[in-house]
Amino acid sequence: MEKEKVTIIHSLDELHLFSCMVFGEVNDTERDSAGIILLSGDLGAGKTAFVKELADCLHIKEEITSPTFVIQKEYSVRDSTSSFKKLIHIDAYRLERKEELEYLGWDDLICNPENLILIEWPEKVVGIEIPHALHIYFESTRGDERRVSILSNTQSV
Ligand SMILES: Nc1ncnc2c1ncn2[C@@H]1O[C@H](COP(=O)(O)OP(=O)(O)O)[C@@H](O)[C@H]1O
Ligand SMILES: [Mg+2]
Incomplete structure (x- = not known):
């Protein structure tokens, strides 16, 4: 069963708190494969x-830039509270089929419980195998305000 939870975020500071909360939830959920967070929403939705705020929660010092052109970027996680050792940021915007993500080694990535995978534009790779994920939808409402809804127990996009 999927459950939806809606939150209104009013600022980047609140986004920071929200991303730390989401990380805590994924970090604490028992798993035997990668942790996966799907991120949907229009361009500029957030x-x-x-991902930047979540990386900040994990004290990742490298600058997080959008992987739109390289598709995938990896960052080491050294935070002692994290059960993940790698944050993998994927932007599927330029992909056309799930096979393109499979060529990039998707099957190996999802097998490893030490990977935390965040995917923007999951709609571009419909049908890709997803063991368990949180699916977060971002909607820009006005100014810095965002309506954010979370669905859990997603089996596929
Ligand atoms: N509350 C908020 N949540 C998310 N982004 C916000 C918020 N307020 C302002 N922004 C700004 O909106 C922009 C969102 O851009 P970005 O995260 O690149 O969008 P997307 O990746 O969805 O295309 C950023 O410039 C960010 O600083
Ligand atoms: Mg983006």
């Missing part, structure tokens, strides 16, 4: 901003 998907990359969410």
Whole structure:
């Protein structure tokens, strides 16, 4: 069963708190494969901003930039509270089929429980195998305000 939870975020500071809360939830959920967070929403809705704030929660010092052109970027996680050792940021915007993500080694990525995978534009790779994921939808309402809804127990996009 999927459950939906809606939150209104009023600022980047609130986005920071929200991303730390989401990380805590994924970090604490028992798993035997990668942790996966799907990020949906229009351009500028805040998907990359969410990844930046989450990386900040994990004290990742490298600058997080959108992987639109390289598709995938990896960052080491050294935070002692994290059960993940790698944050993998994927932007599927330029992909046309799930096979393109499979060529990039998707099957190996999802097998490893030490990977935390965040995917922007999951709609571009419909049908890709997803063991368990949180699916977050971002919607820009006005100014810095965002309506964010979370669905859990997603089996596929
Ligand atoms: N509350 C908020 N949540 C997310 N982004 C916000 C918020 N307020 C302002 N922004 C700004 O909106 C922009 C969102 O851009 P980005 O995260 O790149 O969007 P996307 O990756 O969804 O295309 C950023 O410039 C970010 O600083
Ligand atoms: Mg983006």
